[in-house]
Amino acid sequence: MTWLITGGAGYIGAHVARAMAEAGERVLALDDLSAGVPARLPSEVPLVRGSSLDGELLKRVFAEHRVTGVVHLAARKQVAESVAQPTRYYRENVGGLVTLLDAVAGAGIGRFVFSSSAAVYGDPGVDLITEDTPCAPVNPYGETKLAGEWLVRAAGQAHGISTVCLRYFNVAGAAAPELADTGVFNIVPMVFDRLTRDEAPRIFGDDYPTPDGTCVRDYIHVADLAEAHLAAARRLAAGGGTGDLTVNIGRGEGVSVRGLVTVIGEVTGDRRPPLVEERRPGDAPRAVASAARAAAELGWTARRGVREMVESAWGGWLLHRGS
Template sequence: MTWLVTGGAGYIGAHVVTAMRAQGERVVVLDDLSTGDASRVPEGVPLVHGSVLDGPLVQRTVDRHAVRGVVHLAAKKQVEESVRRPLHYYAENVEGLRVLLDAVVGAGAPWFVFSSSAAVYGAPDVDVVGEDTPCLPVNPYGRTKLIGEQMLADVAGAGGLRYTALRYFNVAGSASPALADRGVSNLVPMVFDRLSRHLPPRVFGDDYDTPDGSCIRDFIHVADIASAHVAAARALAGGQETDHVLNIGRGRGVSVLEMVRTIRDVTGTDAGWAEPVVEPRRPGDPPRVVASAERIRDVLGWEARHDVPEMVRSAWEGWQVSGSAGRR
């Protein structure tokens, strides 16, 4: 049998593909390469260049490769952009999922792992977010992910599909330099980009109701994200009863200012120009989102293995080896 990984040439997707291959799974990748890179796809893994919005292409891919399961990562994910371009996000994230599900259900492929997000919770007024915490997303990106979960529940309720939605928190790090995050939309590479150009890191808001005034997040190593996707996929294929929704996190909050200090320590940057500058809050940013990771441990036997300094060190190695600092 073969797993279709959408978005498998992206930062997270390539880690998932590599982890699945390491466990002996057959994989085919579908990616429009808008943010992905074909060089990230392991040798021997077929890469289909195209969008999940292209129904006939998706159908041909599913049929040609005898796809039985899907790991769906292809999506737009920038909160600020989703506020500016909500219809674009609904088209890509919601309609894209609908088209994909239409092909998958029509082909009788029974297993579906959906990459969801902690953004579905919005700005929860709790110290630790469990899967039963009410979902009240505060930006279009989060709403598209919640609608995706609801769509999956409806399709599964109609029969023929078993799924798990993985709500992951703030991703960082790299399993190898070749798979490093080459964008600058996530916090860690965003800070690397500024430091590499001798510019101070930017912090968006220092007046939140948190101990140091900056947002608090649950940072999770991308290799841990990948291993959780593999665990969910294998559980579905093995017939294991799993919860439909699972958090992927460490259960520990780190503030943005704390993360900036860790990055400065790891990179050895201590010049005055490295002091962060505070800019206005970004629309749609909640003050604190930290995961409860108990349920995924109980259901899948999974838990995070990497700490924050490891995330930063591996990301910094990838940033330097990939030449990102020189290109930006």
Template structure:
């Protein structure tokens, strides 16, 4: 099969493209490079620069490369920004998906993997979030992912499209330095950035109803997220599953305070007074606790996460240090 990966030059997208290539799949990347980096795309992978809202570009990409399946990762994803700019998020994430699904349906593409999010659940007061629980997103970003899942399910019911909606939890780490997360919206690179500038890490809120007052999350290694895509794509391509909505997490909660402590240990700043975290007001749209039940995807296609928090942070730090030193990985486009 030939897979079109939207957002394939992004942090998660780059890992997915690399893993799919290593698994022997034929891959094409579509990316507008608003946040992607061409160095993340393996050498020899065709790259199309285009916007999902450009229906003509999307249709040409599918037609000219004989695309059989799509892995849709491209999206805007900052919760706080979505609260400030909800219509922008609906345009980018929902209308972009609609354009893509229309092109997919018209071209007879058979398989679709969707990058969803734990944000669809909202602020459920449970120890482990299961896929059949009510979805009540508390921010526009989560709403766009929830709407996206429903769109895909309804298109599948009408056309027979095979799909997997993968609900990521909190992604961290790097499989190799060039693929590292250089963004500013995820916790681990945010803390790295502060520590590199000899500034204290920031924690947004310590008055949540959690053991240490800070938000609790299920952190998962990006390499595990990529392997979940490979497993889902393979299962869809072989017709082993027709429709799957599944959490991509470890099933273990780690508080923001605990994660910052691990980061300080890995970066060698645990004993530095200036690196003590400071608490700032809560961010809009952040639920107190979101931890995955990770059994469904294992039962359906045999996938399970492998890496722990220490490995995530260590790999992320190695990527950060390499990027700061200007080190690039050979064999990339």
């Protein structure tokens, strides 16, 4: 097997590339480097600079490297940006996937792992979200991920491609400091950024119907997420993934935003109380995964806790941005 990882130099992609390479899989990365960092990749993983929107490049890469499976992570992923630029999100996330799947089918590649998101569920209003919970995304980003799942399954059925769709919950942490998230778009680096600028963390709303009034989320360590991709790829490689499979990737445990900020304060030593601001539109009170199907179908369960996520992310923050 040779696996192509699109978005392979990104925060999540580089973790997946490293986990698969360390497990003995043959991998190469495709990345346009709009957000990717080549230095994140292990030296043994080749990097092709380019986009999944470039069908001719994909054909050449598939042929030259004899690709037999694809892990597709390349996508735009900021909710607010998707609201402001919906056509860009549909063009890149869905259009890029159309081009990629056409090339996959044309090359006779029979295995495909798709990076999806818990954003496909929207605000389901249930204690635990299972894969059978109805999908009702509330922003263009989530819509493109749900449309992507539909497209992946349809192409799989039409062309005999075995597929796995992984619905990520909230990703945090780093397997090594140099692999840490360098963006300031998710809650953990957003709090780090505030503290580094000598400002109090912000919490958006403390009047939700939850134990402490703040939103409750399921946080997953990026190293656990990378291992889930490895498990999905190996299931497909072993022939146990005929047809399609969709699984949640989370810990199955909820942590409130206030609770997470408290852990960040303990790890960083900056325990100043957070500022409470108005709710943000579209924030669900609770979004926690049922992880049972991932355990049953992939033999995978998360092994790392929230403190380990925060400690590893803080180490990466200090490396990239200084203390």
